[in-house]
Amino acid sequence: MKWEMVVGLETHVELATKSKIFCSCSTQFGGDPNSHCCPVCTGQPGALPFLNRQAVEYTVMAGLALNCEINRYSKMDRKHYVYPDLPKAFQVSQFDIPLCINGHLELSGGKMININRIQLEEDAGKLIHEGGKILVDYNRAGVPLIEIVTEPDFRSAEEVVEYLEKLQGILRTIGISDCRMQEGSLRCDVNISVREEGSSQLGTRAEIKNLNSFSFVQAAIEYEFDRQTGLLEAGKPVFQETLSFDSVSGKTLNMREKEDADDYRFFPDPDIPAIILSEEDIKRLRECIPELPEARIKRYVSEYRLPEADATLICKYKKVADFFDKASEGLKNPAVAASFILTQMFSKISTEVAREQWASPIPPEFLRDLVLLLEEKKINHNLAKNIFTKMLEEGKAPKSILEAEGISTDEVIDLDELCKSAVYTNPGAVEDYKKGKKKALQALIGNVMRQSRGRADAEEARKILLELLKE
Ligand code: ADP
Ligand code: MG
Ligand code: ZN
Secondary structure, rough: EEEEEOOOOOOOEEOOEEEEOOOOOOOOOOOOEEEEOOOOOHHHHHHHHOHHHHHHHHHHHHHHHHHOEOOOEEEEEEEEOOOOOOOOOEEEEOOOOEEEEHHHEEOOOOOOEEEEEEEEEOOOOOOEOOOEEEEHHHHHHOOOOEEEEEEOOOOOOOHHHHHHHHHHHHHHHHOOOOOOHEEEEEEEEEEEEEEEEOOOOOOOOEEEEEOOOHHHHHHHHHHHHHHHHHHHOOOOOOOOOOEEEOOOOOOEEEEEEOOOHHHHEEEEEOOOOEEEEHHHHHHHHOOOOOOOHHHHHHHHOOOOOHHHHHHHHHHHHHHHHHHHHHHHOOOOOHHHHHHHHHHHHHHOOOOHHHHHHOOOOHHHHHHHHHHHHHOOOOHHHHHHHHHHHHHHHOOOOHHHHHHHHHOOOOOOOOOHHHHHHHHHHHHHHHHHHHHOHHHHHHHHHHHHHHHOOOHHHHHHHHHHHHHHHHO
């Protein structure tokens, strides 16, 4: 029998607001345990919440960027459960009227992943297991969070990972979250079931909680698919359960039986007024959405003639794409600027976090000036590479590096003239070459390079010299 994997995702994303969702405590990651806390976010009796406007606006922006309908009337609800990370014994979330519904995200092959809803909620605290004790840190309690829920539309782990990468790119671009899986600002729950291929009914699902890296997502899905198909092939049922993923063994483990919605006793939070958005609010937020990675990649490929892989890599980091856009102004061939970024700059700025922050040692104008010198044939590619290395080390403009090296770029190199002169002043080498000593050509090229102080294009010089030597 052939089995089909069915996956739906619930992705939690911490919003990049400065303060928490219902109080003015800082949302900064880290900090001493319980130092970003107040009576509101630790759920003290009598403390009253005050909804953070920015958190609502960021949620709406996420919805707009993911093609959702925005509910102009929406509300916050209490979801009850008892667990030490939740000081109030309820989480404020959205139940039946979330801010955004019915969106989608398109994968590269054109497949649509439908987004059922995006809701705004508060994050819980963090439990720390230490020396047989469980400690709790409420710094994260009350950090605004959105939950993005897809339909069960994924059919492979690869589709899931691509979705997550695209989602991360979009949310970072609109600036509502840094989406760092390693810091937990993007985490996802994977709902997975298996059914016979061709069947239109859904199988019983298991939910794997809190996966915090793309490779764990991939590994957990693959392990769970094998586990469930194994059960079904042995004629055993799959139970609906909540699992955790153990990254050391690569296995999923039972955490608890799955709760149903009525177990949570949802009801509207009486302390928080309904959220009412006007058409103008939504229009204004729509205007805050910058060009999204998908559109940007297309523009780079069609207008700038960048290879798609290069365009995709540049658009992975908004600040890199912004840098590239500036560096490309007025260039005939922006692909050259792109290749400098992707080779020399990326090898210097090499981690994901560093690329995302993009503390470039030079402003984009310096890169543009360097590529202009190349386009005007005032320097060759090899020299440009060496100059660029120094630019990145010293943070200087190409002109000042060239000056320091004593290389003038005032005149354009007349390569024909230089080649003729090399031939004219080196009769010995010419004779050797004509006698069949191919190495003599190298000496002539070396002469041209010396005359141009390294600025000439050696490949071009070789071609011209070969022509001259035919005569
Ligand atoms: P809950 O909030 O109780 O976990 P939802 O019905 O909201 O349940 O579904 C949560 C996620 O599980 C959604 O992404 C949905 O697409 C997915 N899902 C629901 N049923 C299945 C199933 N049988 N197989 C795989 N995914 C499923
Ligand atoms: Mg769930
Ligand atoms: Zn607080």
